[in-house]
Amino acid sequence: xxxxxxxxxxxxxxxxxxxxxxxxxxxxxxxxxxxxxxxxxxxxxxxxxxxxxxxxxxxxxxxxxxxxxxxxxxxxxxxxxxxxxxxxxxxxxxxxxxxxxxxxxxxxxxxxxxxxxxxxxxxxxxxxxxxxxxxxxxxxxxxxxxxxxxxxxxxxxxxxxxxxxxxxxxxxxxxxxxxxxxxxxxxxxxxxxxxxxxxxxxxxxxxxxxxxxxxxxxxxxxxxxxxxxxxxxxxxxxxxxxxxxxxxxxxxxxxxxxxxxxxxxxxxxxxxxxxxxxxxxxxxxxxxxxxxxxxxxxxxxxxxxxxxxxxxxxxxxxxxxxxxxxxxxxxxxxxxxxxxxxxxxxxxxxxxxxxxxxxxxxxxxxxxxxxxxxxxxxxxxxxxxxxxxxxxxxxxxxxx
Amino acid sequence: xxxxxxxxxxxxxxxxxxxxxxxxxxxxxxxxxxxxxxxxxxxxxxxxxxxxxxxxxxxxxxxxxxxxxxxxxxxxxxxxxxxxxxxxxxxxxxxxxxxxxxxxxxxxxxxxxxxxxxxxxxxxxxxxxxxxxxxxxxxxxxxxxxxxxxxxxxxxxxxxxxxxxxxxxxxxxxxxxxxxxxxxxxxxxxxxxxxxxxxxxxxxxxxxxxxxxxxxxxxxxxxxxxxxxxxxxxxxxxxxxxxxxxxxxxxxxxxxxxxxxxxxxxxxxxxxxxxxxxxxxxxxxxxxxxxxxxxxxxxxxxxxxxxxxxxxxxxxxxxxxxxxxxxxxxxxxxxxxxxxxxxxxxxxxxxxxxxxxxxxxxxxxxxxxxxxxxxxxxxxxxxxxxxxxxxxxxxxxxxx
Numbered sequence: 174x175x176x177x178x179x180x181x182x183x184x185x186x187x188x189x190x191x192x193x194x195x196x197x198x199x200x201x202x203x204x205x206x207x208x209x210x211x212x213x214x215x216x217x218x219x220x221x222x223x224x225x226x227x228x229x230x231x232x233x234x235x236x237x238x239x240x241x242x243x244x245x246x247x248x249x250x251x252x253x254x255x256x257x258x259x260x261x262x263x264x265x266x267x268x269x270x271x272x273x274x275x276x277x278x279x280x281x282x283x284x285x286x287x288x289x290x291x292x293x294x295x296x297x298x299x300x301x302x303x304x305x306x307x308x309x310x311x312x313x314x315x316x317x318x319x320x321x322x323x324x325x326x327x328x329x330x331x332x333x334x335x336x337x338x339x340x341x342x343x344x345x346x347x348x349x350x351x352x353x354x355x356x357x358x359x360x361x362x363x364x365x366x367x368x369x370x371x372x373x374x375x376x377x378x379x380x381x382x383x384x385x386x387x388x389x390x391x392x393x394x395x396x397x398x399x400x401x402x403x404x405x406x407x408x409x410x411x412x413x414x415x416x417x418x419x420x421x422x423x424x425x426x427x428x429x430x431x432x433x434x435x436x437x438x439x440x441x442x443x444x445x446x447x448x449x450x451x452x453x454x455x456x457x458x459x460x461x462x463x464x465x466x467x468x469x470x471x472x473x474x475x476x477x478x479x480x481x482x483x484x485x486x487x488x489x490x491x492x493x494x495x496x497x498x499x500x501x502x503x504x505x506x507x508x509x510x511x512x513x514x515x516x517x518x519x520x521x522x523x524x525x526x527x528x529x530x531x532x533x534x535x536x537x538x539x540x541x542x543x544x545x546x547x548x549x550x551x552x553x554x555x556x557x558x559x560x561x562x563x564x565x566x567x568x569x570x571x572x573x
Numbered sequence: 574x575x576x577x578x579x580x581x582x583x584x585x586x587x588x589x590x591x592x593x594x595x596x597x598x599x600x601x602x603x604x605x606x607x608x609x610x611x612x613x614x615x616x617x618x619x620x621x622x623x624x625x626x627x628x629x630x631x632x633x634x635x636x637x638x639x640x641x642x643x644x645x646x647x648x649x650x651x652x653x654x655x656x657x658x659x660x661x662x663x664x665x666x667x668x669x670x671x672x673x674x675x676x677x678x679x680x681x682x683x684x685x686x687x688x689x690x691x692x693x694x695x696x697x698x699x700x701x702x703x704x705x706x707x708x709x710x711x712x713x714x715x716x717x718x719x720x721x722x723x724x725x726x727x728x729x730x731x732x733x734x735x736x737x738x739x740x741x742x743x744x745x746x747x748x749x750x751x752x753x754x755x756x757x758x759x760x761x762x763x764x765x766x767x768x769x770x771x772x773x774x775x776x777x778x779x780x781x782x783x784x785x786x787x788x789x790x791x792x793x794x795x796x797x798x799x800x801x802x803x804x805x806x807x808x809x810x811x812x813x814x815x816x817x818x819x820x821x822x823x824x825x826x827x828x829x830x831x832x833x834x835x836x837x838x839x840x841x842x843x844x845x846x847x848x849x850x851x852x853x854x855x856x857x858x859x860x861x862x863x864x865x866x867x868x869x870x871x872x873x874x875x876x877x878x879x880x881x882x883x884x885x886x887x888x889x890x891x892x893x894x895x896x897x898x899x900x901x902x903x904x905x906x907x908x909x910x911x912x913x914x915x916x917x918x919x920x921x922x923x924x925x926x927x928x929x930x931x932x933x934x935x936x937x938x939x940x941x942x943x944x945x946x947x948x949x950x951x952x953x954x955x956x957x958x959x960x961x962x963x964x965x966x967x968x969x970x971x972x973x
Contacts, residue, residue, distance in 0.1 A: 219897075220893060221895075221896040222892045222893060222895065222896030222902070223896075251892075252917075252920055253921070254905070287887075287888075287889020287892060288892070288917075288921075396897075476968060479964075479965050479968035480969065482969045483969030487687075488652075488688060489649070489652055489688040489797075490687070492622045492651070492652050492688070493651075493687065493797050495621075496620035496622030496623075496797060497619075497620050497621070497796075502622070504621065504652065505654070520652055520654065521652065521653070521688075562962035562965040562966055563962075564875075564879075564965070565879050565962040565965060566962055568879035568880065569880065569882045
């Protein structure tokens with residue numbers, strides 16, 4: 174496949190296998206290995222119930238160095254107590270022995286059902302064949318191996334130039350069930366051959382989150398296993414970036430942001446049962462905090478999301494959501510647009526013809542829902558998807 | 574019907590008619606009238622987008638007196654601007670002329686679609702026949718006339734004794750689509766023949782909310798039209814209650830609470846698409862605020878609600894919800910029970926046999942989900958229902 178040929182980041186090899194953690198016939202264990210210890214950074218879940226691999230990453234990322242990511246799907250290794258920590262450690266130690274690097278440099282990640290013991294024996298059985306099959310073109314298989322209810326693997330790749338040298342930034346993501354990580358696990362792995370200090374790498378990742386995963390999610394509304402891990406091999410060979418606010422630092426940050434934003438859109442597009450993807454854009458808010466709160470409240474409203482599922486330009490539900498968003502609001506100033514079609518002007522509906530055009534905008538499957546509060550100059554947006562009967566079916570049947 | 578004979582409150586008459594606001598064949602306009610001006614109190618939506626009838630009630634309730642409630646379903650008269658206020662006023666004025674009481678004593682209420690003009694002409698056409706058919710046994714028809722997506726009318730009645738006199742307290746409710754008023758409109762009308770000052774009546778209503786509608790909803794998460802209106806005719810003839818903390822005041826407050834709690838359970842039971850009703854009980858929390866937040870977060874979690882729809886004792890989702898509830902939490906101390914069956918002990922699952930028994934508990938359709946945090950002595954609870962594919966269907970099709 175052309176795609177498979179392209180998703181290569183100098184300095185990294187990867188592979189995936191079946192370890193019988195998920196149903197037979199599906200890849201469920203993968204490893205990404207750097208040729209040597211490299212700069213590492215991560216942003217981990219703020220959920221107070223943290224999975225064993227998250228607890229290990231938390232500790233190991235302090236050094237800012239790592240050499241491998243070991244990830245499984247089909248089991249979250251969360252709420253598994255001491256035994257879960259030992260299982261994750263045992264798996265990492267086995268990788269250590271096969272690759273000859275310290276255990277502290279292995280970052281574990283898991284996704285899947287909570288509260289089941291990690292079948293570590295099955296993992297240990299297949300690890301030798303997994304590490305034996307490591308190759309530079311293995312990343313697409315990793316993207317496949319981390320899928321749970323995802324319907325397609327999520328990858329992204331950009332090339333850029335730093336100091337006249339070609340630099341690669343790639344990303345893999347596992348969609349979060351529905352699109353808010355409070356509802357499922359989201360894993361994101363970012364790889365680059367840029368040369369960058371761990372501190373600058375972490376700053377770039379955090380900055381990229383604001384315009385990507387933090388606008389499809391909510392600070393703090395995280396799952397037990399969420400993590401964004403970034404490794405930078407330095408294989409591109411340019412002068413190492415120490416400061417994100419240098420020209421080279423800004424180029425790297427922009428590339429990471431592009432990859433993260435691309436993955437974020439893919440995650441929403443693959444929201445469980447999603448038939449419509451829409452961006453709630455709030456403009457004219459009294460403050461930036463109000464803009465975000467208003468966008469988020471509308472984007473989270475089950476009544477708005479079900480109306481979109483039914484392609485009904487039911488703007489009354491949008492007004493009601495704005496009214497409880499705890500933001501400064503004058504209902505008589507609100508304008509609402511579905512794509513280019515205005516349906517509410519100064520708080521009043523523009524009638525059936527406008528709503529019929531709005532319905533056609535929705536029917537395209539992807540649209541902007543634009544709300545102008547006419548109170549100030551702040552704006553923000555939030556990407557979301559509709560709430561369909563399929564979402565309920567998927568989540569009612571997930572374990573059975 | 575026996576029920577119809579019983580739902581009578583001395584001092585009040587009621588009636589309902591078809592005004593062709595909803596589809597033909599359904600009652601959609603009703604009036605409740607006191608024999609004379611009586612003590613009135615109300616709690617109205619805190620949503621910043623307030624329907625026209627709510628704005629009128631807000632102003633009229635200040636006097637603490639009212640003589641009638643005029644309510645329609647099929648149209649919320651919200652986001653209708655000045656025209657909406659005039660329409661609500663015109664309807665009230667017509668009642669005024671028919672009954673011979675000042676317009677300020679008529680409390681209007683509406684529920685239904687937002688943003689459509691109230692068909693006030695149709696209301697004016699049928700008002701004479703509506704007021705002509707007022708009778709003491711008309712309350713069950715009012716309960717029917719305020720239904721929108723409700724599948725059954727919600728009424729409640731208790732009798733008590735105050736100063737040796739028999740006192741009646743009755744309530745009618747219109748369920749809030751799904752069970753959180755941020756998602757639809759909830760109307761509650763409370764009627765009693767007790768003699769009570771408007772101030773004490775309001776205090777009793779507010780007190781009753783804490784253990785009823787405020788535990789199936791969230792302060793501030795309200796719709797454009799939500800209201801709880803209470804009228805007290807005094808027809809029972811006992812010495813008027815001025816102070817809620819008198820023996821008579823406490824009896825009245827308890828009776829109002831009983832009626833409100835009964836109606837709250839009915840509203841949840843009739844949640845859109847609901848197949849399972851469950852009470853999330855949080856015990857051992859570090860503070861009362863934590864207990865409420867934890868119960869509310871679990872009760873609102875779409876992943877928990879869909880798991881209950883699938884009768885899956887997926888306690889990992891409960892742990893994940895607790896972890897993001899922003900409460901003091903030690904995962905290793907959490908115990909979780911479905912009815913009498915414990916499924917989590919000290920943060921760890923008790924295995925498939927326990928989960929199978931929990932599944933059977935859920936299959937009964939009504940159960941307690943009890944969570945012990947083992948951190949303190951505070952407790953609280955939250956009544957909710959599952960999230961089913963039917964909920965989505967109902968809300969995707971609501972207007973079309």
